[in-house]
């Protein structure tokens with residue numbers, strides 16, 4: 001039986017239930033910095049180490065891959081190989097859920113959500129509100145579906161005596177898939193990556209706890225800690241200790257303030273996809289993805305050369321060597337140790353990898369038509385003009401303007417999922433506008449030297 005009394009409760013917070021059933025922690029009194037708000041024993045966490053499933057199906061879990069820490073489903077739906085972190089936790093959660101009252105976590109399942117606002121669950125009509133946001137292409141519902149059919153269903157169906165307690169009804173294939181989607185969404189929004197605090201833990205310990213070689217970590221569900229909501233400005237931190245996880249105030253928290261964790265420097269599109277909400281503080285981490293096809297259109301418009309020259313110049317490139325997409329983001333870094341962010345929140349650099357790829361083409365054009373690009377100054381001008389034009393083309397893919405969206409947001413007439421989508425697309429448009437302005441400043445030569453005006457190419461995106 002799941003025993004909440006095994007938790008150490010702090011005296012100074014409360015767990016209210018909102019009418020919407022959303023749970024959150026609020027400080028009841030002023031809380032000093034460094035106060036331990038609560039402690040969760042590792043034994044209360046749900047994962048392959050604590051659930052009986054791995055003991056009952058040792059072969060299936062013999063070599064779970066534990067270095068896949070991006071909290072995502074395998075998108076290839078591959079049938080072979082040991083289950084990864086993600087597949088394992090879904091199987092464990094399905095197992096524990098199907099045990100009903102026999103699971104020591106059954107009361108935990110009672111408080112987990114069964115409905116989600118994450119993008120996976122949106123209708124096409126609701127997704128239309130996101131307009132040209134690249135987040136729509138990242139939802140991956142079909143990939144998740146194939147992965148469940150390939151890697152989850154066969155294990156449950158081959159081992160009914162393990163998954164279904166005596167006398168319980170077996171789920172149909174459709175019911176199992178729906179359950180896997182629900183549990184997958186719960187894991188995406190609620191699971192923790194569990195670090196191991198034990199320095200010597202390069203082997204499995206007595207309890208079969210995590211193997212933590214080279215920083216490998218395991219995912220798990222952490223009751224109580226997962227009631228914490230989160231924001232990009234936050235005041236609490238989860239520390240991973242040897243036998244427990246502790247949640248600590250990282251700065252003084254005033255009575256009435258919400259206690260907030262941090263999910264990382266995610267833009268609102270990604271926050272919506274994984275967690276089903278948006279936040280003003282996350283807008284600074286917004287991201288726009290620009291396809292190379294859009295840049296090619298811009299480059300052709302900027303160069304205004306005939307097709308013959310373009311064809312000759314690009315013939316020497318292997319399209320496989322080109323990046324398909326580029327990320328525009330403000331590259332701001334993380335909040336400080338008190339959960340606060342300082343410094344400017346505007347775009348300072350244009351993507352270096354994009355500039356390199358445009359310049360590679362321009363070099364080839366110059367070989368064939370030197371008069372088009374007589375010197376480096378002209379090349380830089382063409383490069384920044386192309387970037388600016390590409391940003392404008394991307395902006396024009398959104399059917400409404402930044403001003404239209406600002407007006408709609410100010411009217412307070414759009415709420416729920418459409419309201420969150422409106423906020424995501426507006427943030428992306430603001431970022432594109434900043435990128436257009438920056439490219440224009442570069443063309444006018446008014447900012448920095450060429451070496452300063454680009455950001456490192458670490459953000460290269462491989463979408464092939």
Ligand SMILES: C[S@@+](CC[C@H](N)C(=O)[O-])C[C@H]1O[C@@H](n2cnc3c(N)ncnc32)[C@H](O)[C@@H]1O
Nearest residue numbers: 021022023189190226227228229230275276277
């Ligand atoms: C780890 S749970 C937190 C507990 C959750 N509120 C509950 O009632 O179960 C994560 C989910 O809480 C919600 N959430 C977290 N932070 C939020 C915030 N700042 N604003 C709105 N919803 C938030 C989102 O639905 C997210 O998927």
